Amino acid sequence: MEAAAGGGCGSGPSLLLSDGEQQCYSELFARCVGAASGGQGPGPAEAARVASGTASAAAGPVADLFRASQLPAETLHQITELCGAKRVGYFGPTQFYVALKLIAAAQSGLPVRIESIKCELPLPRFMMSKNDGEMRFGNPAELHGSKVQIPYLTTEKNSFKRMDDEEKQQETQSPTMSPLASPPSSPPHYQRVPLSHGYSKLRSSMEQMHPVPYEGRQPLVQPEGTSFGVSGAKPLRHQASLIRSFSVERELQDNNSNYPDEPWRITEEQREYYINQFRSLQPDPSSFISGSVAKNFFTKSKLSIPELSYIWELSDADCDGALTLPEFCAAFHLIVARKNGYPLPEGLPPTLQPEYLQAAFPKPKWECALFDSYSESMLTNQQACDLNGMEKTSVKDMADFPAPTQDVTGDDKQALKSTLTEALPKDVPEDPATPKDSNSLKARPRSRSYSSTSIEEAMKRGEDPPTPPPRPQKTHSRASSLDLNKVFQPSVPATKSGLLPPPPALPPRPCPSQQPEQVSEAELPPQLNRAPSQAAESSPAKKDVSYSQPPSKPIRRKFRPENQSTESQEPSTAVGGPASGATVKPHPTVQKQSSKQKKAIQTAIRKNKEANAVLARLNSELQQQLKEVHQERIALENQLEQLRPVTVL
Amino acid sequence: MENELKFHYMVHTSLDVVDEKISAMGKALVDQRELYLGLLYPTEDYKVYGYVTNSKVKFVMVVDSSNTALRDNEIRSMFRKLHNSYTDVMCNPFYNPGDRIQSRVFDNMVTSMMIQVC
Numbered sequence: 011m012e013a014a015a016g017g018g019c020g021s022g023p024s025l026l027l028s029d030g031e032q033q034c035y036s037e038l039f040a041r042c043v044g045a046a047s048g049g050q051g052p053g054p055a056e057a058a059r060v061a062s063g064t065a066s067a068a069a070g071p072v073a074d075l076f077r078a079s080q081l082p083a084e085t086l087h088q089i090t091e092l093c094g095a096k097r098v099g100y101f102g103p104t105q106f107y108v109a110l111k112l113i114a115a116a117q118s119g120l121p122v123r124i125e126s127i128k129c130e131l132p133l134p135r136f137m138m139s140k141n142d143g144e145m146r147f148g149n150p151a152e153l154h155g156s157k158v159q160i161p162y163l164t165t166e167k168n169s170f171k172r173m174d175d176e177e178k179q180q181e182t183q184s185p186t187m188s189p190l191a192s193p194p195s196s197p198p199h200y201q202r203v204p205l206s207h208g209y210s211k212l213r214s215s216m217e218q219m220h221p222v223p224y225e226g227r228q229p230l231v232q233p234e235g236t237s238f239g240v241s242g243a244k245p246l247r248h249q250a251s252l253i254r255s256f257s258v259e260r261e262l263q264d265n266n267s268n269y270p271d272e273p274w275r276i277t278e279e280q281r282e283y284y285i286n287q288f289r290s291l292q293p294d295p296s297s298f299i300s301g302s303v304a305k306n307f308f309t310k311s312k313l314s315i316p317e318l319s320y321i322w323e324l325s326d327a328d329c330d331g332a333l334t335l336p337e338f339c340a341a342f343h344l345i346v347a348r349k350n351g352y353p354l355p356e357g358l359p360p361t362l363q364p365e366y367l368q369a370a371f372p373k374p375k376w377e378c379a380l381f382d383s384y385s386e387s388m389l390t391n392q393q394a395c396d397l398n399g400m401e402k403t404s405v406k407d408m409a410d411f412p413a414p415t416q417d418v419t420g421d422d423k424q425a426l427k428s429t430l431t432e433a434l435p436k437d438v439p440e441d442p443a444t445p446k447d448s449n450s451l452k453a454r455p456r457s458r459s460y461s462s463t464s465i466e467e468a469m470k471r472g473e474d475p476p477t478p479p480p481r482p483q484k485t486h487s488r489a490s491s492l493d494l495n496k497v498f499q500p501s502v503p504a505t506k507s508g509l510l511p512p513p514p515a516l517p518p519r520p521c522p523s524q525q526p527e528q529v530s531e532a533e534l535p536p537q538l539n540r541a542p543s544q545a546a547e548s549s550p551a552k553k554d555v556s557y558s559q560p561p562s563k564p565i566r567r568k569f570r571p572e573n574q575s576t577e578s579q580e581p582s583t584a585v586g587g588p589a590s591g592a593t594v595k596p597h598p599t600v601q602k603q604s605s606k607q608k609k610a611i612q613t614a615i616r617k618n619k620e621a622n623a624v625l626a627r628l629n630s631e632l633q634q635q636l637k638e639v640h641q642e643r644i645a646l647e648n649q650l651e652q653l654r655p656v657t658v659l
Numbered sequence: 660m661e662n663e664l665k666f667h668y669m670v671h672t673s674l675d676v677v678d679e680k681i682s683a684m685g686k687a688l689v690d691q692r693e694l695y696l697g698l699l700y701p702t703e704d705y706k707v708y709g710y711v712t713n714s715k716v717k718f719v720m721v722v723d724s725s726n727t728a729l730r731d732n733e734i735r736s737m738f739r740k741l742h743n744s745y746t747d748v749m750c751n752p753f754y755n756p757g758d759r760i761q762s763r764v765f766d767n768m769v770t771s772m773m774i775q776v777c
Binding site for chain 2: 301302304305315316318319320322323326329330331
């Protein structure tokens, strides 16, 4: 062994090993090699991979050993790179010794470089993990514990070789992972336990031979777990995948708690992996993967279509044709299990139920994801707020919408923080987002309608200056000249006043007429009053009387004597009496006003007539078109009927 | 086996009746057309009910004539359940329309329905 080690040393970087080091390293190497050969009985491929037939330590126990050195993962990666194992593809004696030397260097605080191994170093120290340490020391409890795992997983030994092959393939593949290669690394705990068990047996047997560098068990589960969780993010790296597999292996034992169906439990590493895969298909972790996308992805796993169909049936709980993240994880897990030889269950196992998966998601990851989804929901809320803010119509709308959205975001926050589940952030942002979106959508057309109505109203205002009171006054003003006559001819106004009510229904007047109307409003009321006084008027005229009363008061005083004179002629309405007197004095000014108004009215009439003509022409054209369309329709129906009996035989 | 063949034959002939009914209602808009077609035709032993979806997928149900307890409403509800299960099957992206349905959920639903009736 030592001779071989010496020979191996010559080929690599020149190593000067002290005797103690030589002994130690060779022991370790033998251990690893022995474990490799012991743990992999049906592993001819392993041997084939070994170049030139020299014994080489399998990557498994080597990684285990390196991990036991308590060095951080990055350092171990560096070491493996430096020692040449990556280059060569396996741990030959040279590489192994170099690696051990580097480990020693790193543990002494020296930088991990080839130069550092040239100096004298203490032996590398290896802290055994709880797993191996306990097994190594032959702790019966732990052994039993590990043995309990075996019956579950003995069926998987035959697939171990396949897993290993696939793992090796994984290295050589391009960085874009295919689900075929990468999933095998996720449930390797099924396979690794028998390996480690065999390894531990060997080590416990060889333990007596070499007491030196190994220390007792260290409860290093957590820090290593997390550090390897970080390294687990790079599954392509050979070491990383192995390291991850071992940490997963430890977790398997920890997860012995509630559910008897171990194979259906998703471990942390697997979950992270699934989440990464989900992200590669769909960047938003709170959203769906569509059916076709998922189909393409899962068909890469080379399972048969009926099986995939069945897996989909199991995992898509809400049967919506899309997979949410827990559904995706469940489906992925089922596929992985199926590939490893597990029969598919009749129903979805409880550990794969979406509710369970959502509740069990690791928090740090999901705080980020929640934050993402929450920020998205906030964004949608803000967008909704912005959209609502863009409504030009009324401040009231702006006040209304931000208030309810803020309330909902408050609810969102509480929901997110309290449960830390995925469904709620998925559902709640979507649900309030969608009603908010619908609200904003509804609001937007509403805003448009508001703005349109405001424009229309503005336009109408431009066209329609006279409010009802002025209009009748105008009419009354028009009739004022007649009314003047009526003053002296009480018999006439009866018929003339009958004309007065219809004019209020005239179409809107042009703008210029508005001002003279307003100017003459003061004079109009007395004329208005004359109308009701001279005839039994309907209510609008009386209203006009009421309108006109205040402005007519100053005039009334002037014309009191005239009122008194005319009062006799207007015995019916006392109100109309005093006002009617006022009509005498403003008569000449009224006449001027009335002429102006006449012209205005005449222009309005002309314009209306033109509009009428245009509309009439339009109407006739449309009527013609309608007739033509009717005729066409009749022709088509005839044709259809002719054709129909031919087809229906 | 004989019975199966007979049922197949019955279902095939009833398809023509379904087509007739569809075309008869075809003048009106599709929206107004009812999905449930009702009793297609009664034979001496069996009654055949029809249902067609908006995508022209036809469900045909053959019921024993001696089973007089079955009401129209029940048949309607059964068709509705069938329709829902069918849409669930269609949601599966691995299912190609036109294939034989191999969904266990669907089969279970149908079996339970048949057991419930009988």
